Amino acid sequence: MSKIKEVEYKILSFSTTMRNPQRIVEFLKVLLPYENHTLSNEVIMQIIAGVIKNKLYITNYERENFKEILLDSDRILNSMEVQSIIENSPQNHKEAGFDKGWESRFDTLYKLSMEFGFCFYEKDKPLLISNTGHLLIDAFNEIPTNDAKINNVFLNALMKYQRNNPFRKVKNDNVPLVLLLQTMSELKEKVGHSKISRNEIPFLLCWRDSDYKSLAAFIINFRAMYSNPSNEIVYEKCLELLESTNTTRFKISQICVESVDEYIRKMRITGIISLRGAGRYIDFNTFEKDKIDYILKNYSKQAKIANKEEYFKSMGQIDTHILDLKENIPIEDKIDLKLSALQKFANSYTKEQIYNELEKLKDKNSKSNDLVFKFIPEPTRFEFLTAIALKQNLDNVEVLPNYSIDDEGLPKNHASGNMTDIICKDSKNNAIFEVSLIVGRKQLELELIPITRHLRESMLDNVNNFAVFIAPKIFEDSKLYVEFLEDKKHLNIYNFDIPEFIQKLKNTDSLSEIANA
DSSP: OOOOOOOOOOOOOOOOTOOOOHHHHHHHHHHGGGGTTOOOOOHHHHHHHHHHHTSSSSHHHHHHHHHHHOOOOOOOOHHHHHHHHHHHOOOOOTTTTSOOTHHHHHHHHHHHHHHHSSSEOOTTTEEEEOHHHHHHHHHHSSSOHHHHHHHHHHHHHHTTTTTTTOOOOOOSSSOHHHHHHHHHHHHHHSSSOEEEGGGGGHHHHHHHOOOOOHHHHHHHHHHHSSOOOOOHHHHEEEEEEHOOHHHHHHHIIIIIHHHHHHHHHHHHHHEEEETTTTTEEEEEEEEHHHHHHHHHHHSSOOOOOEEEEEEHHHHOOHHHHHHOOOOOOOHHHHHHHHHHHHHHHHHSOOHHHHHHHHHHHTOOTOOOOOTTTTOOOGHHHHHHHHHHHHHHTTOOOEEEEEEETTTTTTTEEETTTTSSSEEESSSOEEEEEOOOOOSSTTIIIIHHHHHHHHHHHHHTTSSSSSEEESSSOOOHHHHHHHHIIIIOOOEEEEEEEHHHHHHHHHSSHHHHHHHHO
């Protein structure tokens, strides 16, 4: 008879394979045809085939044998190619309740979505997608994506998410987001500010219970003892919290770097957490004070749910009050803060640093290491970096980005669908700048046709208008389309891939020169 493993304290560690909400939604979409179907081995393998077909999970065999297809964003793998990949990529992986191999890989890929209440599955039982799961899919299907709704769906999940939920065997007993909000509130009362530094976040990850007063006192005492603590000191304290000496299981890089980054990403998805001090601190997003107060009032004490089905039902229902609470900040104040933050970043970074960050957006495998940029989702980061680059390089030009911001002036979500990404103005010209990470056929439909509409509307006020479209790679149809517009409609749209845009900025200092070949 096998010995039952004792439940232990563990570090809070969200799945690093699901770094951004778009990836979670892409996986959920694969489940849609199988909703309410019994989760048999056959259905699991069909789902795995869909995941591989859409290049959501890439094996070493694919990297070695399908390099060109992986690089072609418009090319999906056919059924024979998918079957070849499955057969030649045995998964040496075992999860409880699933056979070793691809079945267990399925569980690994979808476990976080189930913990967040977006879907529910057990072997040989109906596969379910919750109300919040469908809301999330619908928000991403809107053109452009409805970022505010996405923030609210994740906020709804994380304000309920329990450490020792039925899908996790851990001794820690708290709701991480609520613990964070309560601890910051306590710090505000005790020391006058609510900021928590990156090197204090590991204590939140390892905290044993929901006693936020003790956690705040622990942080205050730690600050008194160590003004500039090393990772080794933080690591030592965390091992004590975990009641462990196992440095193989709990690595310093996991506790002090990897899990911290993933924690910040997940907390910021909610829209209620801001970065401060060039990314060295997290804090309340005071623009969302009403939501924060609502959570602290209504979710500070939550009953523990031990049953998987009941937990899923609770997590999968949206608290509609969260959807109703809106920011109540004058638009003029937001514009001033946005432009002030943009100028600050233009002054704080060199041109080369911004060029390097833009270059990283060419390749999905390139990651930013900057303490601010890496926590801004890539599409919104592209808008922000482009606005900074324009501000740094163009003289006497007003740069007006339309991304939404938090209370630090940092981008929260990208520009909405009825607004251009960035408007640039000088005494003679108005220019529209649109950026997109889309590199295939959809460029024309989703980007250039809306840009044409925006350009026509803007020309009612100023005939010296033009538009610039920037992407990692310009699709051939996009090139032909702008040639047609110039020849037949007398509308000027200039396409640049990222390296071309950077080179253009290096060779000009005026808005009009952007349009010159």
